[in-house]
Amino acid sequence: MRKYVVAALAAAGVAALATAAFGSTSSPNRANAPASAGTASVACGKTRTIGLAAPITGPAAAIGNQQVRWAKYYVKRWNAQKANKNKQIKVVPGDTQLGVDTAFAVKVAKSFASNSKLLGVVGPAGSQEVVASTSSYKGGGLGFVSGSATRTTLTDGHTDGNRHGFFFRTVPNDGAQAPVVANWMTKKLKWKRVYIIDDQETYSQGLADGVQKILNSRGVNTTRDSISQTDSDFSSKIAKIPGNTQGIYIPWQLAPQAQAFGQQLQAAGKGHIKLFGSDGLFAPGVWKIAGSYDSAFPYNPKDPIVTSYIKAHKGNGEFFGLPSYVAAQVVVGAVTKACADGKATRAEVRKDIAKTKLKTTILGFPLSFAASGEMHAPATFGVFQIQKNGSFSRIG
Amino acid sequence: MNPALSQQLRNLAGLGVGLVAFMFYAVYFSPTQGWVFFFQLTVNGIILGSIYALIALGYSMVYGILKLLNFAHGDVYMIGSFIGFGVLTLLGGPLSPAIPVALLVLCMFVVAMLGSGFLGLAIERFAYRPLRDAPRIAPLISALGVAFFLENSALLLFGSQYRNYDGYDLISYNGIHIGGDSGVFIQYLGVIVIVGAVLLMLALLGLVRWTRLGKAMRAVSFDREGAAMMGIDPDRVIAATFFIGSALAGAAGVMFGLLFSQIYYLIGFLAGLKGFTAAVVGGIGSIPGAMLGGLLVGLIESWAKGYLNGNVSDLVVFGILIGVMLVRPSGLLGTPALQKV
Numbered sequence: 001m002r003k004y005v006v007a008a009l010a011a012a013g014v015a016a017l018a019t020a021a022f023g024s025t026s027s028p029n030r031a032n033a034p035a036s037a038g039t040a041s042v043a044c045g046k047t048r049t050i051g052l053a054a055p056i057t058g059p060a061a062a063i064g065n066q067q068v069r070w071a072k073y074y075v076k077r078w079n080a081q082k083a084n085k086n087k088q089i090k091v092v093p094g095d096t097q098l099g100v101d102t103a104f105a106v107k108v109a110k111s112f113a114s115n116s117k118l119l120g121v122v123g124p125a126g127s128q129e130v131v132a133s134t135s136s137y138k139g140g141g142l143g144f145v146s147g148s149a150t151r152t153t154l155t156d157g158h159t160d161g162n163r164h165g166f167f168f169r170t171v172p173n174d175g176a177q178a179p180v181v182a183n184w185m186t187k188k189l190k191w192k193r194v195y196i197i198d199d200q201e202t203y204s205q206g207l208a209d210g211v212q213k214i215l216n217s218r219g220v221n222t223t224r225d226s227i228s229q230t231d232s233d234f235s236s237k238i239a240k241i242p243g244n245t246q247g248i249y250i251p252w253q254l255a256p257q258a259q260a261f262g263q264q265l266q267a268a269g270k271g272h273i274k275l276f277g278s279d280g281l282f283a284p285g286v287w288k289i290a291g292s293y294d295s296a297f298p299y300n301p302k303d304p305i306v307t308s309y310i311k312a313h314k315g316n317g318e319f320f321g322l323p324s325y326v327a328a329q330v331v332v333g334a335v336t337k338a339c340a341d342g343k344a345t346r347a348e349v350r351k352d353i354a355k356t357k358l359k360t361t362i363l364g365f366p367l368s369f370a371a372s373g374e375m376h377a378p379a380t381f382g383v384f385q386i387q388k389n390g391s392f393s394r395i396g
Numbered sequence: 397m398n399p400a401l402s403q404q405l406r407n408l409a410g411l412g413v414g415l416v417a418f419m420f421y422a423v424y425f426s427p428t429q430g431w432v433f434f435f436q437l438t439v440n441g442i443i444l445g446s447i448y449a450l451i452a453l454g455y456s457m458v459y460g461i462l463k464l465l466n467f468a469h470g471d472v473y474m475i476g477s478f479i480g481f482g483v484l485t486l487l488g489g490p491l492s493p494a495i496p497v498a499l500l501v502l503c504m505f506v507v508a509m510l511g512s513g514f515l516g517l518a519i520e521r522f523a524y525r526p527l528r529d530a531p532r533i534a535p536l537i538s539a540l541g542v543a544f545f546l547e548n549s550a551l552l553l554f555g556s557q558y559r560n561y562d563g564y565d566l567i568s569y570n571g572i573h574i575g576g577d578s579g580v581f582i583q584y585l586g587v588i589v590i591v592g593a594v595l596l597m598l599a600l601l602g603l604v605r606w607t608r609l610g611k612a613m614r615a616v617s618f619d620r621e622g623a624a625m626m627g628i629d630p631d632r633v634i635a636a637t638f639f640i641g642s643a644l645a646g647a648a649g650v651m652f653g654l655l656f657s658q659i660y661y662l663i664g665f666l667a668g669l670k671g672f673t674a675a676v677v678g679g680i681g682s683i684p685g686a687m688l689g690g691l692l693v694g695l696i697e698s699w700a701k702g703y704l705n706g707n708v709s710d711l712v713v714f715g716i717l718i719g720v721m722l723v724r725p726s727g728l729l730g731t732p733a734l735q736k737v
Binding site for chain 2: 056061227256286
């Protein structure tokens with residue numbers, strides 16, 4: 001008898017679990033439920049809450065924490081102003097663990113969506129994270145502004161899904177950077193043999209594809225290879241690179257990795273081959289292989305905000321995080337505007353994000369958004385060269 | 397002849413034939429042909445393999461004596477690399493060392509080995525010894541817990557950013573050319589790693605074979621209760637084993653930092669897995685097996701990176717692990733466990 005009771009209880013348990021699981025994944029009402037949260041009114045009070053989705057731990061933590069620090073730097077400056085005494089901003093961080101599994105980004109998006117106090121989001125960092133977590137942000141009615149998701153198709157409205165009105169970015173897409181790099185290689189440096197190594201991340205592959213396509217169309221001999229962000233030993237990859245190669249394009253995100261690669265290249269007797277990096281490697285003092293090239297935003301290094309950040313962080317600019325500062329600026333601005341009457345909805349915040357107009361930014365150009373979520377006419381990328389003292393000097 | 401020894405010799409002969417066959421295939425049939433390229437990859441693989449071998453030794457020693465897979469070992473290696481970096485920074489850094497470079501490097505190794513050794517002792521004392529008589533799954537879970545604890549402690553202590561040893565700036569970018577300027581090139585740093593690893597391995601072999609502690613380690617490994625009845629303190633021997641294995645991991649951490657420059661709080665995970673793979677391929681519990689396994693894993697990784705495009709080296713390394721396990725479940729130099737019937 002006891003056996004039957006246990007079996008019956010077990011069956012009931014399984015049925016309950018199955019019902020819960022089925023209900024949570026298939027009910028259209030449940031899926032749409034958070035959407036109403038987009039129009040639900042929140043009393044703003046003296047402290048307003050925003051989310052910050054970034055890889056705080058995991059393989060990309062080094063760059064994720066740069067974004068966190070820059071975004072929090074904006075909020076710190078905002079909260080410190082007397083005029084904002086009753087408009088304080090509270091940041092809720094979410095660790096997306098970029099490079100491990102996009103499920104973490106989705107988990108963060110869901111927790112943000114279910115946090116009724118949260119009005120807007122800075123992040124996430126990776127394009128693949130944006131794709132994976134869009135439905136959760138849309139479901140929750142949240143607008144999200146990324147400072148580093150650069151995949152071109154994120155904003156075309158169809159290839160990777162439609163997120164118009166919800167997703168915005170404060171960073172130019174890959175389509176803006178690749179031509180600048182390819183033009184410099186072919187027109188200024190006259191390279192005919194280029195080795196391209198991506199780091200297997202969406203950001204890197206997108207840029208590598210873009211540059212390789214243009215170079216191939218101009219008759220440049222390109223060879224493609226890849227590494228991963230966890231690699232440290234490049235000796236065997238370097239052994240493969242022909243000695244007559246003129247340049248190696250490395251659109252990576254980890255400047256210390258580029259530094260290690262450059263050192264190993266030099267140690268293998270191939271130091272004469274020039275390196276060309278992307279904005280992800282814009283880290284003066286960290287990537288310091290003299291003579292290497294890098295494409296990045298033409299930001300103003302004398303901007304007082306930039307200089308005070310560098311001073312506060314022991315001389316480390318952490319420039320990868322600059323666009324996240326601007327993303328925080330956009331979200332905080334929109335939340336404050338929406339809260340002007342003491343209460344706000346997420347839908348209002350999204351509309352105010354879309355209407356953002358910043359005359360100047362620390363990126364070096366004014367900012368406003370197109371309907372797609374892209375910036376209107378961002379400045380073109382600049383080309384920098386690394387000097388012997390490790391500084392980056394703009395040359396084009 | 398001892399059947400186990402005979403089996404090991406057959407394994408080694410098979411491995412030798414396989415390597416020679418691969419060498420000829422690689423040189424004559426791969427798209428990137430040439431002896432120089434092959435030997436360059438081989439040298440790179442031996443350097444990398446030396447580091448894996450040092451890590452594998454710790455896994456193998458602990459398994460040999462406790463039958464425990466110490467999954468925290470990779471993170472001890474990570475801590476060792478951070479200790480070495482700390483010493484380097486304290487003593488002026490790679491560009492302006494406050495003491496002669498040779499002395500600085502020696503200090504980095506000694507302090508990192510001592511620090512890692514004591515960390516290993518602490519792990520054994522607090523995470524494994526209380527579970528000595530518990531079911532075997534308990535210390536395994538404890539080992540995983542310690543690994544995560546160390547990783548996250550390192551994240552809190554050192555932050556998420558990468559640190560660069562700049563080992564080439566500290567020692568030299570130069571090296572030795574074998575076969576002229578277009579021949580095989582081995583950096584002085586690579587030579588230091590190989591010589592250092594070989595010396596440490598020989599010292600370990602000597603210790604295990606010719607010292608009282610080594611005899612006690614072998615006795616405890618063979619029969620812990622029997623050894624205790626003969627007056628050996630198994631706890632002390634096990635603690636010494638952890639200390640030595642962890643110290644070797646610390647040395648490997650410094651070698652890694654010097655050679656590959658960048659360290660961060662997650663480097664222990666993959667290196668630990670590779671070291672574990674090396675220990676299993678060589679025959680877990682066997683010290684020469686761990687050395688051989690480490691070299692093999694390093695060579696395979698280097699060849700895979702050189703001959704195959706993309707980033708498939710881990711796929712190849714772990715694929716070979718599965719293959720070896722299917723054909724030789726006790727590894728190349730391991731002995732099958734005897735079953736009492």
